[in-house]
Amino acid sequence: MRMHLYRWFALLVMAVGMPSIALSESLNCQAVTAETCDIAGKLGRGINLGNMLDPPREGDWGYWLLPEYLDKVAPLFQTVRIPVRWSNHAAATEDATLDERFAGRVDKVIDSYLAKGMYVILDLHHYNQLFGDALMPNEYPVAPEVLETRLVNMWQQLAERYKDRSDKLIFELLNEPHGKLNGEPWNALLARLIKTVRSSNPTRTILLGPTEWNAAKDLEKLRLPEDRYLLIAIHNYEPFNFTHQGIKYLPKPFPTGTTCCNKQQQLMITDALDLAQAWSKKHGYPLHVGEFGAYKAADMDSRASYIRFIRDEMEQRGMGWTYWDFASSFGIYDPKARVWIEPLRRALLD
Numbered sequence: 001m002r003m004h005l006y007r008w009f010a011l012l013v014m015a016v017g018m019p020s021i022a023l024s025e026s027l028n029c030q031a032v033t034a035e036t037c038d039i040a041g042k043l044g045r046g047i048n049l050g051n052m053l054d055p056p057r058e059g060d061w062g063y064w065l066l067p068e069y070l071d072k073v074a075p076l077f078q079t080v081r082i083p084v085r086w087s088n089h090a091a092a093t094e095d096a097t098l099d100e101r102f103a104g105r106v107d108k109v110i111d112s113y114l115a116k117g118m119y120v121i122l123d124l125h126h127y128n129q130l131f132g133d134a135l136m137p138n139e140y141p142v143a144p145e146v147l148e149t150r151l152v153n154m155w156q157q158l159a160e161r162y163k164d165r166s167d168k169l170i171f172e173l174l175n176e177p178h179g180k181l182n183g184e185p186w187n188a189l190l191a192r193l194i195k196t197v198r199s200s201n202p203t204r205t206i207l208l209g210p211t212e213w214n215a216a217k218d219l220e221k222l223r224l225p226e227d228r229y230l231l232i233a234i235h236n237y238e239p240f241n242f243t244h245q246g247i248k249y250l251p252k253p254f255p256t257g258t259t260c261c262n263k264q265q266q267l268m269i270t271d272a273l274d275l276a277q278a279w280s281k282k283h284g285y286p287l288h289v290g291e292f293g294a295y296k297a298a299d300m301d302s303r304a305s306y307i308r309f310i311r312d313e314m315e316q317r318g319m320g321w322t323y324w325d326f327a328s329s330f331g332i333y334d335p336k337a338r339v340w341i342e343p344l345r346r347a348l349l350d
């Protein structure tokens with residue numbers, strides 16, 4: 001009997017200590033294959049390698065994706081999301097021929113994380129002109145009539161390029177569609193993109209999210225083509241005036257000094273997760289929270305409380321996640337001192 005109990009205890013410890021946070025049975029997967037469902041459950045805990053390959057040019061924002069990060073990140077996370085501004089590393093013409101030198105650089109990054117056994121989300125990030133947003137310094141404009149076809153052609157090349165990589169490589173079609181893509185334009189474009197990817201990658205997991213910057217409230221507007229290898233991403237930066245306080249590049253910056261998280265703030269976070277969860281249940285697609293995080297201007301205790309709270313809430317709902325981000329101004333790692341910001345790392349992982 002004692003032996004029996006011990007075995008159960010050991011099994012329990014194994015289950016609790018398992019890196020994958022969600023058992024597939026707790027996910028909503030009626031619309032996808034068993035393999036896709038399995039991947040959704042195994043994405044677990046992840047981190048965005050943000051502000052490195054997604055500025056207009058690598059290094060423009062003061063962060064570089066260094067090889068030494070691999071051994072920091074790989075033991076702690078199951079997944080990395082790699083935002084890449086392909087639009088600024090491709091011909092300005094309709095064909096959007098990829099800059100081979102830059103693509104070769106991205107190949108190495110992807111392969112190094114795959115070699116560690118991690119899931120890698122390749123995220124096409126910041127195609128600003130497509131949304132009608134202003135261009136950033138060092139970003140080149142393209143003719144409006146080639147904007148969408150360029151995106152299709154970028155994916156045609158990326159899909160061909162990575163078609164033989166392991167199924168742990170996931171394609172994320174477009175970060176945070178918004179502005180001009182809100183509503184039907186995104187539905188029409190995502191169908192074109194999926195069709196393009198499928199000609200060379202019939203079963204690869206594709207991640208995509210709703211409009212209005214991947215807001216849960218826009219999930220109901222998504223119209224998805226018949227495809228059983230899709231995962232759906234939402235982003236959650238609620239309460240926005242807390243997570244984005246003190247950021248100067250916002251059109252109307254929020255004052256600093258907002259703490260987190262009282263009951264009302266907690267509800268803002270969980271309402272969005274519940275809305276997404278209800279959609280997932282109704283439509284049968286599993287969810288991934290691709291971005292959440294708090295900017296460095298908030299006080300450290302509040303950032304840690306926020307991170308722990310939202311992490312627990314996502315995990316209770318069986319949602320895998322990737323924190324925004326590793327080492328930038330939202331980060332949990334200090335790239336200058338080359339150490340984790342311990343209170344944040346603990347809140348996220350312990």
Ligand code: BGC
Nearest residue numbers: 054125126175176291324330
């Ligand atoms: C953007 C970052 C931004 C973050 C939080 C990301 O999608 O690429 O530039 O800091 O969201 O707003």
